[in-house]
Amino acid sequence: MVNSGAWVNVFCDFNANGTVDAATEPVYSQAVIVTGACHRMHFDLRDWDGDGIPDWDEVQCGTDPLAATNYCVTILGAATNIAISSGLFRAGASLTADGSGMLAETDVAPAGGFVLPHVRVSAAGALHVHLYDDLNDNGELDASDVLATQDLSITGLVTAIIFDGKLAYCDNDGDGMPDFWEARHGLSWTNAADACDNPDGDGLINLHEYWCRTDPEVADGAQYALSDAALAIDSRIAGRNPTNALPLFENYIANGTNGVFIRNADCWAADLDLTCCSPWNGETWYGKNMMAGTLISPRHVLFAAHFAHISINSTMTFVDRQNNIITRELVAKMQHWAYTNNPVPYPDITVGLLDADVPTNQISFARVLPDNYADYIRTGARLPAIRLDQEEKALIGDVRYVSSEGPRFSASCMLPVDSMRLAFFENVIKYDSGNPAFIFIDGQPILLTVWTGPLAGSGTSVTAFKGDINQLMSDLGGGYQLTEVDLTGFTPLP
Numbered sequence: 001m002v003n004s005g006a007w008v009n010v011f012c013d014f015n016a017n018g019t020v021d022a023a024t025e026p027v028y029s030q031a032v033i034v035t036g037a038c039h040r041m042h043f044d045l046r047d048w049d050g051d052g053i054p055d056w057d058e059v060q061c062g063t064d065p066l067a068a069t070n071y072c073v074t075i076l077g078a079a080t081n082i083a084i085s086s087g088l089f090r091a092g093a094s095l096t097a098d099g100s101g102m103l104a105e106t107d108v109a110p111a112g113g114f115v116l117p118h119v120r121v122s123a124a125g126a127l128h129v130h131l132y133d134d135l136n137d138n139g140e141l142d143a144s145d146v147l148a149t150q151d152l153s154i155t156g157l158v159t160a161i162i163f164d165g166k167l168a169y170c171d172n173d174g175d176g177m178p179d180f181w182e183a184r185h186g187l188s189w190t191n192a193a194d195a196c197d198n199p200d201g202d203g204l205i206n207l208h209e210y211w212c213r214t215d216p217e218v219a220d221g222a223q224y225a226l227s228d229a230a231l232a233i234d235s236r237i238a239g240r241n242p243t244n245a246l247p248l249f250e251n252y253i254a255n256g257t258n259g260v261f262i263r264n265a266d267c268w269a270a271d272l273d274l275t276c277c278s279p280w281n282g283e284t285w286y287g288k289n290m291m292a293g294t295l296i297s298p299r300h301v302l303f304a305a306h307f308a309h310i311s312i313n314s315t316m317t318f319v320d321r322q323n324n325i326i327t328r329e330l331v332a333k334m335q336h337w338a339y340t341n342n343p344v345p346y347p348d349i350t351v352g353l354l355d356a357d358v359p360t361n362q363i364s365f366a367r368v369l370p371d372n373y374a375d376y377i378r379t380g381a382r383l384p385a386i387r388l389d390q391e392e393k394a395l396i397g398d399v400r401y402v403s404s405e406g407p408r409f410s411a412s413c414m415l416p417v418d419s420m421r422l423a424f425f426e427n428v429i430k431y432d433s434g435n436p437a438f439i440f441i442d443g444q445p446i447l448l449t450v451w452t453g454p455l456a457g458s459g460t461s462v463t464a465f466k467g468d469i470n471q472l473m474s475d476l477g478g479g480y481q482l483t484e485v486d487l488t489g490f491t492p493l494p
Contacts (some may be wrong), residue, residue, distance in 0.1 A: 007031050016199040045303055052154030061118065061157075069124045075116040075152065076160045079108055080130055087133035087184050091116065091163070092141065095125035096151055099141045101133065112208060127152045131163050131438055133180045146170065146189060147178040156246050158343045175209045176381065181390060185209075185216050194397075196417040203227030203234070205418075211378055225376040225441055225490040226383065232440035233384040234420065236268045242424050246393040249279065249319075253391075258278050261319040268424070269386060269394040273321065275363045276445060277436060279392050280317040281310050281330075292388065294436040294447060295365040297480035298357040300473050302366075304434035304450045306345035308352075316354065320362040328354040334341065334472050337466075346408055348452040348460045351472040366438065367485040368449035369402060369463045375492045377402070380439065384421055385413055385448065387457055388435040389428065395422035397440065397456050402448050402463050409464035411449035413456040428457040446485055 011027045020027055026048030046054045048065055053073060055065035061072035077091055081444060090113040092105035105118045107132070113157045114260065119431040132147040134140075141147065148170040152161055170179045172189050179189035187194045187206060195207040197216075204212060204221035208230070213412045221227035237245070245268040249261055260278060260340045263270060276295040293301040303317065310316075310330060318326045333352040340346065358365075369377075380402040381442055397413035398421065404410045416422045428435075428451050437457060438445040449459035462469065 009323075029158075031473045033172050051076075052159075053104055053157055057157040061120070061121065070122050070156070071154075071210040072120050073127070073152075073154055074118055074158045075129060076158060077108075077114045077116070077129060077163055078161075079112040079114070079163045081164055087180055088137050089180075090132055090134050090139070090141075090170075092130045092132075093152070094128055094130065095121070095123060097128060099128075099130045099147050099149065100357050102130075102141065105140070110436045127154065127384075129161055129163060131182060135183060144183075146183045148179070161464070176207050181210050187216070193417050198230075198234075203231040205230065205382060207382055211493055214354055223491040224493070227486055228490065229377065229383050229439050229441050232272070232443070233386065234418075236272075237396065237420055237424055240268045240424075242357075245387060246395065246424060248274065248388075248392045248394055250312065252279070259317075261317070261325060262323050263319070263321065267394055272386075272395075272440060272445070273364045273443070274386075274388075274445060275318060275320055275386060276366045277392075278316045278318055279350060281314055284368050292390070292435045292449060292450070293352060294352075294357065295363065296368075296447065296469070296482055297365050297460065297473065297476040297478070298360050298363075299354050299480055300352065300365075300449055300476070301330070301352040302436075302447070302462070302469070303333070303350040303352060304345070304348045304452055305339045305340060305350040306452065307348035307433035308333065308335065310352075320359055325361060326358055326363055328356060328358060331355045332476050334476055336468060336472065344397075345452050346410075347465055347468065349451070349465060349469060349472070351469060353476040353478050364445070365483070366436070366445045368466055368482050370484040370487060373463065376487045376490055378493065382417075383439050384416070386438045386440070386445075387413060387428065388437075389426070389432045390435065393426070394424075395426050397437075399448070402439075403461040410452075410458050411437065411461040411463065412458035415456055425456075430454070432457075441485055441487070442489070444485055 007029050009027055009029045012452055018399045019080035020163050024116045046255040049068040050057055051068040051071045053071045058065040063072045064070040089106050089108035092102040093116050094102045104119045107112050110115045128149050129152050130149050132141050132145045135145050171193040175192035175195035182189045198205045200217055202221035204227050206216045209216040212224055244266045247264045250264050293303050296302045315327050316329050330352050333350055335350040338348040348391055380399040383399045385397050385399050387397050398416045400412040400414045402411050432451050434450050436450050437448045447462050451457050452459040
């Protein structure tokens, strides 16, 4: 017979003595609520103190199942997104965020795995898992070692953790290079500017050396597209004076008004083929010749849709490398079917059709990146770009990315960190719209965008919109599609 207000108590008799040992054996209790002649009750006897470790496992480990601050756990870890081979990585667990007072430590295997068995905790505090590069190979964490930390959520006697070494966890200066890698190569993980240094002069700045897994002190970048693209510009601006090395043409406005175009022999880009850029057309805007167009095939020209005011039957001028003038009429144009000017022009693309092909033995057309460009240049960040403006100057900026993630796919530049490039930088300003931005790979101009936005410059990503541009070219006729640059002659990034 059970009286109202009675309780049922269940305990784990760990020592099999038949009685409750309150100091070591958890007791689980439930009040009896009479609902009929037969009453069922359920007890979960797993984790009385709520520390994540089942009571029986705690007894087996010799820890207290009644104390949440006393437990034992085995940690199975895996370090990802870190080049383990670049250092001597160790993993440990502690109750401190800075890794002091390690409860257990072990080496990280070359594949990134590690095990911290039977980590005993006997004090209050969250358990942290640490990953550090043992720079002096002394087997313990020192102040000079680079440390990254994650909290451990205990899910049982054996708890797994994926230690994701993404930059969010271990790039304190936000320069794109993990602190671990910077420390191993004598760089600073508190100075973002060193990402743009190139101490070995091989064309790979330190950021790109990290991408290539090469040594920033050894000139070993020749096989990479990143090096080719950087040297295409950096080697040409070295020792140049931007005052006379920026203009593509001599006395551009005065001569152009008279139909004369003479390429500036002192321009740093004088030996690069930029004949795909039309420096003049048959219309003016606010008294100036603007509304630039860039050849993307022998017969198709790309404009910015928000600034493509050039009229049908207008004349477009192209100048070959020997200053010979080739003219064509614009006979049709189409802007992207989804174009809107609200809140910003996007997709800011208009394709024009010329009345006849330009002679490709005199006038080139811009190439575009292939779909797998990231295998060779990743995002393109910090590559130097040629940025043209309404005055036909060969300005320079650093690429931010060749194609951002959606929903708006843009290509963008940023202010250079390198002082040599910075001397050739100017902001994109009003009426520069539609002028192109290129990188050069294998001697070919690779079109990234035509300007929509000001400052360092941004616009709709040509790379992301290749399919749509090809559709516009097909709809206009002319028999051409975009041509992708062949990157297979370069070594892919690891």
